[in-house]
Amino acid sequence: MIQAFYTGVSGIKTHQYGIDIIADNLSNISTNGFRSSNAEFSSLFQENISTDAQLSSVDSNIGLGSKLNAVTMNQNIGVYQLTERSTDLAIMGDGWFAIQGQGEPLYTRDGAFTFNANRELVTDDGYYVLGTIGNNIEDGVLVETLAEIPLGDAxxxxxxxxPQELQVAVQPTTEVKFYANIGLEDTVRVMSGKAIDPQNNNNAIRLEFSKADPQVSPGTQWNVVATAQSNNLVTVVNSETQAITYEPETIYDTQTGVVAFDEAGQLISNSLPAIDNNGASVVVNLGTGYDGVISINDTIRASSESNGKEAGELVGYDINRNGEVVAAFTNGVQSSVATLAIYHFINDGGLEKVSGTRFAESSNSGKAIFFQDPDGSNIKGVDITNYKLEGSNVEIETALTELIVMQRSYDANSKSITTAHEMLQKALDMDAK
Known part of the structure; x- marks a missing residue:
């Protein structure tokens, strides 16, 4: 009977722990990135009854009391939920985000991040998100456009x-390509294309075609004059006629050449050299064959395309599906400037629980590490998606079932104490008689 008391009391205490753990799981069913816990029990002592274990397949051990042996992490992945922020991230598989306050880094699956007023990526309660910052920013200027930033050492x-203020440097135009049909008639054809100079001015490359004299058959030959000029036009008013004309403010360079077309109208040669656009050499690309400038009896038309980008100011930072922090600028340029770190552990279940969503490295978990590719470069080793958050991994139907089991076990242990008390009372009454 004393053993019954002991077993019942320890069982009540143990299952009360289990009920508390399940209650904590249920209370965090809506917590993003929450990792539920499982209670594991074991016997305090065991008594071996007198049977020969070698001759029997029946366990001859009787447990005496119970204890909470361990509280383990449920490593199942929670349900992914759509959000409206690009800085909300979810890890599609194994791995942990790293965050840091005043002490050592913590690890979490809760990717609800945002940029604060200082352009720092933080959690909602101010913990800093850890990662690798690229080397493509110098003195507030983006010096290189990158698609991704390699992970540094773990x-x-x-x-x-x-940076709160960031600029992307001007990318001067190095080539302007023209597409046009200048026809067959002996008349002057004029076209122009956009060209950005090193001073961030939006200039023009102006072409003027006129038929060469004499013509050499077969085909046709045209003289071409290329002018690099500013687009800042000034108004000139003739005082006598009051006529208004517009003239370019500045001409930076003029080059001449000859282009030749065969009898079918396709370009076969071009002697026009590169032109100086206020300090930048620009190739005037007239194409070859029918890809570019042609001379046929058809509709007169002209268009152009050019490379280069004007300088841009920072619009803001975003995070893409690869966990890259991307800076966007007013000129349309986008570049990765940092990347989030995704850590891995040899034993995730060995992490020390700090809260339902945050864990610390321990001797059981092993050191936080990065995966590596065959070349030895650090990689995330898992996909990341934005505009999503991983929800709690608590399954309500499982948790409620476990709660019922725990309550029944609690009641059974309580009943064993009551029964033992009644038996002891009857034994005392018999002794009294």
Whole structure:
């Protein structure tokens, strides 16, 4: 009977722990990135009854009391939920985000991040998100456009603090390609294309075609004059006639050449050299064959395309599906400037629980590491998606079932104490008689 008391009391205490753990799981069913816990029990002592274990397949051990042996992490992935922020991230598989306050880094699956007023990527309660900042920013200027930033060493990750003011340098035009039909008639044809100079001025490359004299058959030959000029036009008013004309403010360079077409109208030669656009050499690309400038008896038309970008100011930062922090500028340029770190552990279940969504490295989990590709470069090793958050991994139907089991076990242990008490009372009454 004393054993019954002991077993019942320890069972009540143990299953109360289990009920508390399940209650905590249920209370966090709506917590993003929550990892539920499982209670594991074991016997305090065991008594071996007198049977020969070698001759019997029946377990001859009787447990005496119970204890909470361990509280383990449920490593199942929660349900992914759509959000409206590009900075909300979810890990599509194994891995952990790293965040840091005043102490050592913590690890979480909750990817509800945002940029604060200082352009730092943080959690909602102010913990800094860790990652690798690229080397493509110098003195507030983006010096290189990158699609991704390589992960640094696992121990050297830092908080993602980005410049509040950032510019992308001008990319001067190096080539202007023209598409046109200048026809067959002996008349002057004029066209122009956009060209950006190193001073961020939006200039024009102006072409003027006139038929060469004499013509050499077969085909046709045209003289071409190329002019690099500013687009800042000034108004000139003739004082006598009051006529208004517009003239370019500045001419930077003029080049001449000859283009030749065969009898079918396709371009076969071009001697026009590159032109100086206020300090930048620009190739005037007239194409070859029918891809570019042609001379046929058809509708007169002209268009052009050019490379280069004007300087741009920072619009803001975003995070893409690969966990890259992308800077967007007013001129349309986008570039990765940082990347989030995704850590892995040899034993995720060994992480020390700090809260329902945050864990710390422990001796059981092993050191936080990065995966590596065959070349030895650090990689995330898992896909990341934005505009999504991973919800809690608590399954309400499972948790409620476990709660019922725990309550029944609690009641059974309580009943065993009551029964033992009644038996002891009867034994005392018999002794009294």
């Amino acid at each position: 121990k050297s990750q830092q908080k993602l603090s980005l």
